[in-house]
Amino acid sequence: MKFNHEEEENNFSITRYESMLRSNDVKFFDSDEFESIIHHYLENGKIAKAKKAISLGLSQHPSSVNLKLLQVEVMVFEDRLDKADNLLAQLHAIEPENEEIYIQKANILSKKNEHFRAIELLNIALKYTNDEADVFSLIGMEYLFMDDFENAKVSFMKCLEADDHDYSALYNIIYCFDFLEQHEDAIEYLNMYLDKNPYCEVAWHQVGKQYYDLKDYKKALAAFDFAIISDEYFIGAYLEKGKVLEKLKRYNEAIENYRITLELDDPTSFALLRIGKCFERLGNDDLAIQHYSKTVHEDPLLDKGWIAITDFYLRKRNYQKALYYTNKAISIDAENVLYWKRYAKINNKLDFFEEAERGYRKALELGNYELETWLSRSDILRFLGESDAALQNLFQAIEFYPDNAEVQFRLAGIYYENQDYDKGEHHIRKALELDYEYHIVLEELFDKVFNLSLVKNIISEYK
Incomplete structure (x- = not known):
């Protein structure tokens, strides 16, 4: 529900309402004023104050459907879904063509993860609404909840057709293109949008980011330049331009662009x-x-x-x-x-x-759990004379890297050093089967073991 009251009127209503609360002197407000007061509190997260205003509003306007819909909104926010559902059923009987009833019902279904049913109700809301962009945006969000990026993208595109200055819809469209890795399609769509809105800095910025992802840095640079021409205070465009200039090894120019952002904010x-x-x-x-x-x-x-x-x-x-x-x-x-x-x-x-x-x-x-971390730790533990801890560390590494020769050669080396020849042979044979070339690990870290004739004989078997 969108209200287009003048800001001054809103502020006046809120000031008058809050002064009434302080004085306990009940004054009359028309239902539109109550709606704008409640919206003000909801937008600022003041739920308790919104509930009080709804209660006072309904005491003065007991048949106001819009105030009751705001009551539903609060109930949904507080997860009192059954109560909200019951109230919506009553309101539907009174005003079956009120789009906000379908929107709030969809909101309840969405909270219950019934996204398909929510979309069905939002499609009914489309028949009655004067604000198609808002409803298409809600449908897009439902598709996003289901990870259906194709349908989400289509819904946000319809939203942008209905209101070509809805930049949140534009961002959501690009988010879907990005997730689907459709960079060329995103550029094509943005260029169509820019044909109608040639000075939209947000669209130029997004075109630049697509070219950046495609590593076409010259085209990315041109797009960020157009974003800056469209809005010379657009910090994001200077930052992105700086990143492109770095890729092109034009470091002094990159520094200039980054410095502009420091001056702007x-x-x-x-x-x-x-x-x-x-x-x-x-x-x-x-x-x-x-x-x-x-x-x-x-x-x-x-x-x-x-x-x-x-x-x-x-x-x-x-x-x-x-x-x-x-x-x-x-x-x-x-x-x-x-x-x-x-x-x-x-x-x-x-x-x-x-x-x-x-x-x-x-x-x-x-x-x-990178391999290098396990190996480095075991080498240090062995150097510190803690061969049991080194073995335990290597066996933990095997859980993550069961077929790694470097781990097996280290186990073999430590067992031979501890004169446990059976286990040493078991691990050296396993290591040689995995990767013969890595026997250099023994030569570098366990030279005494490497020079044992029984070890040299086993290695020679696998040449």
């Missing part, structure tokens, strides 16, 4: 991070690190910022500084697996093996 950590990356690629390390520092200052929770600083120092082999920033990052978010992986890698480089083992263990606990 408060600095964003994304723009600061990208400026830092551009400076690093231009070889200007001082300005790169300066912008990475600004990034984490602006948004300490942005892991990409901390990772950029850490990786910068890792590339420079400045492991002490890399560790300093990784520790800072972990102190802010100790559940971030990317931080722990770097913590382990850096400590390993610094020969701080116990700390490195802790880092790999923490990464595994947080769900990072």
Whole structure:
């Protein structure tokens, strides 16, 4: 239900209504005023105030169908679906051609996951509504709930035909195209839309993003330029243009575009991070690190910022500084697996093996089951003399990588070191069957085992 009261009138009604509540002096409001007051409270999430206004409204206008429909809306919001259903049945008997009755019934069915039935009722609402765009949008959402992206796309297109300035419908159409990976079709549709709306910055922006996904960076750049011509304050277009310029290795121009966004609005950590990356690629390390520092200052929770600083120092082999920033990052978010992986890698480089083992263990606990993590941890545990823990770690790795030769060769090596020759032979044979070439693992990590004549004899069998 849409109401087109002037904003001043709305504000006046709300002010008068709230002053009445404070004074306990009951004043008369017509039903339209009550509707706008209730809408104001619902839009601002003030449900208790909306309920009070509905109650007062119905005491002054007991036969108002629209006020009762707002009552239904609140009931649905509070999951009192049966009561809402009963009230809708009564209202349907009074006004069978009121589209809002069908919309609210559809809303109830949607909450019960009965999306097909909800769409049937919304199609009935279409017969009676003056706002087809709104109803088509609701139908589109029902199809999205069912992951039916084709029908959702068609519904949102009908919504946009009815109201060509409904940008949320345009975004939903592109969302469907993207999900279906129909980038060329999306561009074709957007170009048709732009024929009618040539200065729609949102459509140009979306065209650019489609070309970006297709790696056609020159066309993407042209589209973002048109978006900026249509709206020179469109921050999203400058950010996307910056990303394209980076892909084209035009780093100075990319920096210019990111800087425009900093002037148009408060600095964003994304723009600061990208400026830092551009400076690093231009070889200007001082300005790169300066912008990475600004990034984490602006948004300490942005892991990409901390990772950029850490990786910068890792590339420079400045492991002490890399560790300093990784520790800072972990102190802010100790559940971030990317931080722990770097913590382990850096400590390993610094020969701080116990700390490195802790880092790999923490990464595994947080769900990072990459092969490299298991292997690195087992190598460190063995180096620390904890061969039982290394074996246990490798058997856990086998659950995720049952046919990996590197894991099997390590198991063989440890068993031979422990003089458990039967188990050693079992695992070396399994490893050689999986991948003969990887016997180099034994040579590099277990040279004493590799030089045993009984091991050399087994390896020679598989040449």
